[in-house]
Amino acid sequence: MERAVVVASANGRVGILRAMEVLRRGGSALDAVEAGVREVEANPRDHTVGYGGLPNLLGVVELDAAIMDGRTLATGAVGAIRGFPHPVSVARRVMEELPHVFLVGEGAERFAREMGFAPAELLTEEAREVWLRMLREEGGVDDPTRLPYLEKIRTYVNWAMDPEKVRAAYAAGAPDPPGSGTVNFLARDHRGDLAAATSTSGWAWKYPGRLGDSPVVGAGLYADNRYGAAACTGRGEMTIRTCTAYSLVRYLREGLPLEDAGRLAMEELGRLVDRYFSTVSVVAMDRHGHCAAFSNRAGATYVFMTEDMDTFLERDRIYIRVTEGRRESM
Numbered sequence: 001m002e003r004a005v006v007v008a009s010a011n012g013r014v015g016i017l018r019a020m021e022v023l024r025r026g027g028s029a030l031d032a033v034e035a036g037v038r039e040v041e042a043n044p045r046d047h048t049v050g051y052g053g054l055p056n057l058l059g060v061v062e063l064d065a066a067i068m069d070g071r072t073l074a075t076g077a078v079g080a081i082r083g084f085p086h087p088v089s090v091a092r093r094v095m096e097e098l099p100h101v102f103l104v105g106e107g108a109e110r111f112a113r114e115m116g117f118a119p120a121e122l123l124t125e126e127a128r129e130v131w132l133r134m135l136r137e138e139g140g141v142d143d144p145t146r147l148p149y150l151e152k153i154r155t156y157v158n159w160a161m162d163p164e165k166v167r168a169a170y171a172a173g174a175p176d177p178p179g180s181g182t183v184n185f186l187a188r189d190h191r192g193d194l195a196a197a198t199s200t201s202g203w204a205w206k207y208p209g210r211l212g213d214s215p216v217v218g219a220g221l222y223a224d225n226r227y228g229a230a231a232c233t234g235r236g237e238m239t240i241r242t243c244t245a246y247s248l249v250r251y252l253r254e255g256l257p258l259e260d261a262g263r264l265a266m267e268e269l270g271r272l273v274d275r276y277f278s279t280v281s282v283v284a285m286d287r288h289g290h291c292a293a294f295s296n297r298a299g300a301t302y303v304f305m306t307e308d309m310d311t312f313l314e315r316d317r318i319y320i321r322v323t324e325g326r327r328e329s330m
Helices: 010-014 016-024 031-041 087-097 105-114 125-136 150-160 161-172 236-242 243-255 258-271
Strands: 005-009 065-068 075-081 103-106 183-188 194-198 221-224 228-234 282-287 291-295 300-304 311-314
Touching: 005 010, 005 016, 005 031, 005 228, 005 282, 005 291, 010 016, 010 031, 010 183, 010 300, 016 031, 016 183, 016 228, 016 300, 031 065, 031 183, 031 194, 065 087, 065 221, 075 087, 075 105, 087 105, 087 194, 103 105, 105 125, 183 228, 183 282, 194 221, 194 228, 221 243, 228 236, 228 258, 228 300, 236 243, 243 258, 243 282, 258 282, 258 291
Parallel strands: 075 103
Antiparallel strands: 005 183, 005 300, 065 075, 065 194, 183 194, 221 228, 228 282, 282 291, 300 311
8 A cells, every 4th residue: 555645835734634634534636635725725814715815906706726637647627717616626527527628717617507516705805805905005096896998907917016026025924925826735645646736816916817827737737647746836927838847747757856856847947038037836746755845935835744644744845046037028
């Protein structure tokens, strides 16, 4: 019997015990990552995932999620889905019930209803107040309910992702850029099968319809029993461009040790020319269940647990300094 392991982004601490419970009962890695993610999606104190997630520019909470089976390479994903608090479970049903792998917007919502998922209001009063205050006081938008001019939206997006403001948030102790988080879960079950899952409300104040890397297989997550698994959080536009999750697993396929594979995948971000260059963090696991995590921001953490542990441990990610090409003119 293989050793059961779970690794997650730091905000996965609220779900990792649940994920390990599933594995200890003999459940699959897929069951475990879904169960762990659902706990985070239901946590109103996490404003980057699920219920209580911060909304887009128009005040609407749009959620993205994906799940991947390392045994079969099957995957399901949903993007910009509104009104359903557990997009990871909708994504799993996409994987299991449809010949497709990715549904977005109204189509994803229709499918969720057909699968029996109960709709719910996702915008909490706290998240709504944060949205209104940030738009009015910081973004200079007089009426957040009406944004008829693209230029006004661009002005706000440029403000919201201003590098100086991100650095100020770090100095104030923010664990990640405001509203840029994702929950990542990787698991290995007693059969040696791997699985990965991601879920997010996306970048706060994003342009309506924006998709990050979380639902994009190869960018936000990847799992292959033969080599390993990886999942990302941070500025998804960057990992989409470098296929970060797949790259890490591909380096494992080439025979590199886990830490070397993670370093190379992170260093690829240095090729990007991106005026919004920001944080990217990755959790990873090789096929033997060895775990590691990486970030281009010092002090970022992750959590992991093996079946012989009473509770999870939180550890620092390996800091990879990535500066080449960052924030140059495009």
